[in-house]
Amino acid sequence: MVSLHIATTTGEETVLEEARVTAFKSNLRGELLSADDEGYENARKVYNGMIDRHPCLIARCANVADVINAVNFARENKLLLAVRGGGHNGAGLGTCDDGLVIDLSRMKGIRIDPQARTVRVEGGCTLGDVDHATHAFGLAIPSGINSTTGVAGLTLGGGHGYLTRKYGLTIDNLLEADVVLADGRFVTANANENEDLFWAIRGGGGNFGVVTSFLFQAHPVSTVYAGPTLWHLDRATELMQWYRDFITNAPEDLYGFFAFLKVPPGPPFPEHLHTKTMCGIIWCYTGAEEKVEEAFRPIHNFATPAFEHIGPMPYPELQSMFDPLMPTGMQWYWKGDFVNQLSDEAIALHMKYGSQLPSLLSTMHLYPIDGAVNRVGKNDTAFSFREAKWSMVMAGIDPDPANAQKITTWAKEYWNALHPYTCGGAYVNFMMEEGQERVQATYRDNYERLVAIKNKYDPTNLFRVNQNIKPATA
Incomplete structure (x- = not known):
């Protein structure tokens, strides 16, 4: 791997030295791909064929430690950063040109608690992965209408589908989430811990960190x-x-x-x-x-x-x-x-x-x-x-x-x-990439609160490749 020309969060181009990339790669249990690596072409593709972007690096994370290392690497090197779960986003907001993609697609762990009817889901799972696991227990979580959709993106946007009228949005069944923040900290957000973050991720998209796992309340749905x-x-x-x-x-x-x-x-x-x-x-x-x-x-x-x-x-x-x-x-x-x-x-x-x-x-x-x-x-x-x-x-x-x-x-x-x-x-x-006015119209009077939470958890707007809530401090 040689020195790479990258896009930074300031919009400037710079050179990322080979030694830094090599050190980052050695700290990953997953793969780090660049354009000259086998598998890069396939890894850079997303669901929407209209999106044709070429990240400088793709970190195919194997675990939470990989995600923490990748977030720290992006922040320290001022890299433009995108986060990919299922890669299903219509606007292609799980990838970027010339920056770093944190790819969660290998993080597919699922754990069912049949007594509590809860489901712990890692950030790389699709709805099909979850349906396969929950159906064995006669359970389901309210989600979308296509099994190839990523759980992470669907949930962070709200999540609606066949079970919505009866059981609510996907976020209405979210009990907690594990999140890697922009400063590299790993936190849990629920009704008792980091309550403001828990409020924000239920519909606020990927603006506040990388969600590495979700805990859902499941319901008795089989046939x-x-x-x-x-x-x-x-x-x-x-x-x-x-x-x-x-x-x-x-x-x-x-x-x-x-x-x-x-x-x-x-x-x-x-x-x-x-x-x-x-x-x-x-x-x-x-x-x-x-x-x-x-x-x-x-x-x-x-x-x-x-x-x-x-x-x-x-x-x-x-x-x-x-x-x-x-x-x-x-x-x-x-x-x-x-x-x-x-x-x-x-x-x-x-x-x-x-x-x-x-x-x-x-x-x-x-x-x-x-x-x-x-x-x-x-x-x-x-x-x-x-x-x-x-x-x-x-x-x-x-x-x-x-x-x-x-x-x-x-x-x-x-x-x-x-x-x-x-x-x-x-x-x-x-939504495609439709501008800030459209984002504000979607959140209405919740937008100012979202900005305040963004200021707290991501003041430099590291997580900006999304329907972006812009921090007042950036």
Whole structure:
């Protein structure tokens, strides 16, 4: 390894001497990769193929000691620093150009306490890793809808998915976290220790340190009654009008997110529907088996669907249902907002843009975030929009880089049209790099408190490759 030209936190370029890099490498139990090392090209890739960044160094940490060493190395050498858990972030905020990436993907330890129904999860785990471990005990934690998503990024942004209406956001089930701070200290944050940090990491993103493990409260979820119901596009306006009233009044055991989509060309979908633009709802029911028919009766009474594939399945099967459609390396551009109401005017705009999906995989989703989520106060965690009913995302997706501009334009135009009908802020995990004003709009009156906590734990803004909360002292 030779001397390296690096990007610093001041935005300047400097040279990192070989001796320093060699000493750092010798103190790691994991790997330290630079551009001339085998494995670097694969290690630098993230989920979104639209992101093409070249870190100077990638520290593939094996344990907490490695993370501490890496944070200290970045701080002492004023390196631009990014932290990667699952690498799923749409904006590519788990990597950077010319700096250091702390890669947690090898830290996949999980420990279940079946009596207390708690789950200790290391920062490199995906939802699939956790589902595999918890399902053996008949348990689950509320999380997302794709098993390849990283637990760390999902949790730090708030975390919503199939179990949200019943059990709340992922952060509402977070009991504590172990964190390596900017000064290299290792601390635990919970309701009794470092309470301000615990408040901030529940929705405040990766602004305050590297979370090396999370302790979650799990819930008895094993088999769910779930799957998609699809209707032809000419029913979309009627469906959205019915859905806006139905889902917000439905029992919290029943969850369903609305989507505009093109039907995937393969089973279980019939051939005559393949690639057809349709609207649909993907359901998940966690209640008693004997009440399934009662729960779904209003859905079946609404209108006969063009396709339905609902039945009992293990919860991990539902979580991984869409994984084959969206492997790592797709081109992604997404924009989101929180939504309180679905007015007829907003539905008309959804129809305009949702019927013009620019590629086979592009989609719009409305995820319910009511129920248990709304019963937590907006200032009780950093996640502010507790009154919202849905988290909306427009996702332009395609395997071909030649289509990147097309899917980006569609997502932006769709979002621009609907933004006036939203709450004004967004789920941070559905944001690209959209600027400081957008970050502040997302945290609202929690932002000033977040700045004060940032000043305390990261006054030089070492952790800045994120939806950044800028310290007043930096």
